[in-house]
Amino acid sequence: MVSEWKTLPLGDVNTLQRGFDLPKQKRKPGKVPIVSSSGISDYHSKVGVQGPGVVIGRYGTIGKVFLVNEDYWPLNTTLWVKDFHGNAPQFSSYLLRTIDFRSCSDKSSVPGVNRNDLHRILVQLPPLPIQKRIAHIFGTLDDKIELNRRINATLEAMARALFRSWFVDFDPVRAKADGRQPTALDPATAALRDALLPKLLSGELDVAETEAQAELALL
Numbered sequence: 001m002v003s004e005w006k007t008l009p010l011g012d013v014n015t016l017q018r019g020f021d022l023p024k025q026k027r028k029p030g031k032v033p034i035v036s037s038s039g040i041s042d043y044h045s046k047v048g049v050q051g052p053g054v055v056i057g058r059y060g061t062i063g064k065v066f067l068v069n070e071d072y073w074p075l076n077t078t079l080w081v082k083d084f085h086g087n088a089p090q091f092s093s094y095l096l097r098t099i100d101f102r103s104c105s106d107k108s109s110v111p112g113v114n115r116n117d118l119h120r121i122l123v124q125l126p127p128l129p130i131q132k133r134i135a136h137i138f139g140t141l142d143d144k145i146e147l148n149r150r151i152n153a154t155l156e157a158m159a160r161a162l163f164r165s166w167f168v169d170f171d172p173v174r175a176k177a178d179g180r181q182p183t184a185l186d187p188a189t190a191a192l193r194d195a196l197l198p199k200l201l202s203g204e205l206d207v208a209e210t211e212a213q214a215e216l217a218l219l
Helices: 089-096 115-120 127-169 171-178 188-200 207-218
Strands: 008-009 014-016 032-036 039-043 053-057 067-068 078-083 124-125
Touching: 008 014, 014 039, 014 171, 032 067, 053 089, 089 127
Parallel strands: none
Antiparallel strands: 008 124, 014 078, 032 039, 053 067, 053 078
């Protein structure tokens, strides 16, 4: 129920902390993601913060929020949630996306986010079970968005490969002349080509079938 929600300063919900300096010359090869104001920008051998965590762009890409599900290193161009105060990290990432970070920008020549101003902003906080339900709903939507992005990227790459194979390299024509199967494409892409190209050329392309096949190719 909405009546169970509390109005609290953001600092009482998520305590934010400035990230850590890590010049490129001091980074060592590893699997720990380095998170900058624009997202994962590099990797390091040492853990800065244990995950899961939430990172916010402080300078550069101001206010961009990233949920990190593993141990990570937040750079000094970011703020990271040092204390969730018992709140769900995934919900916190969505809550922070509703904040107007530019209203808390430093009054300096290089715009940035003032952590103290952020902590004073009032936010609405639901009980933990509702936080988890909200996080699940929006997490499912994000997963669908990412899947669609991958499908679109795969379809675009396949379209480029098909066009080049058929209309630039003339792969099928040359293969037919040599009495062999076209080899310019990998078997999976070739199979999709054989299924999609007749429909593409006839103007009868079934988008639903195309997406289904592309989705299977991603599994």
